């Protein structure tokens with residue numbers, strides 16, 4: 001059976017279920033992400049966002065349903081997970097043939113703004129630079145599906161915004177389907193074409209973003225906060 005989707009879909013799930021003991025975390029969940037589409041997944045803490053991402057990454061088993069998508073999608077986690085005993089190019093080219101891998105790694109590092117740093121070691125990097133390398137490593141194989149599990153959460157606010165600009169450029173150029181798990185409503189609005197709110201193991205709400213319309217953006221922000229259980233009457237922006 002082919003594991004690659006046949007349509008423009010980067011990944012598709014039907015009836016996905018995951019439970020731990022008696023607790024159902026993902027409950028008959030259907031999800032389609034198209035190639036080039038940027039989808040953000042929000043939800044209250046513990047609702048199952050990471051469980052879903054890990055299932056799509058094939059890092060966890062599922063109990064029922066189907067996943068039609070790549071068996072080795074690219075994943076970037078909150079922590080960079082670079083190997084400390086290899087230079088940056090080796091980290092990016094992990095598992096690739098040395099000669100062509102190095103050339104591709106150098107080009108990928110250039111794309112993330114780390115030109116000339118291929119022979120440096122992970123310990124010489126700032127947190128933001130390390131996440132740039134993690135992005136280069138994720139994209140060097142031109143993945144059909146890119147899974148991002150809060151990759152910018154540990155970065156300072158300015159670095160995070162710079163990473164948003166970078167990741168948006170990279171996704172436009174490489175056109176993987178993207179699923180971003182985040183707690184940050186503004187990050188979801190900045191980056192995503194479509195925002196999903198997960199509740200009770202399902203996709204409870206779907207929102208399409210309109211990046212150019214500031215008013216629509218502000219009201220989407222409030223809607224999302226409300227969907228996530230925030231009492232927005234106490235916020236100044238609600239006025």
Ligand SMILES: Nc1ncnc2c1ncn2[C@@H]1O[C@H](COP(=O)(O)OP(=O)(O)OP(=O)(O)O)[C@@H](O)[C@H]1O
Pocket residue numbers: 020025043044045046047048049050051052
């Ligand atoms: N290996 C496991 N064994 C048992 N329960 C687990 C396991 N992994 C996760 N859970 C439970 O599944 C639920 C969903 O966890 P998950 O990490 O997917 O939530 P999340 O939405 O990503 O949360 P957060 O936003 O806090 O990161 C939680 O109640 C968690 O305790």
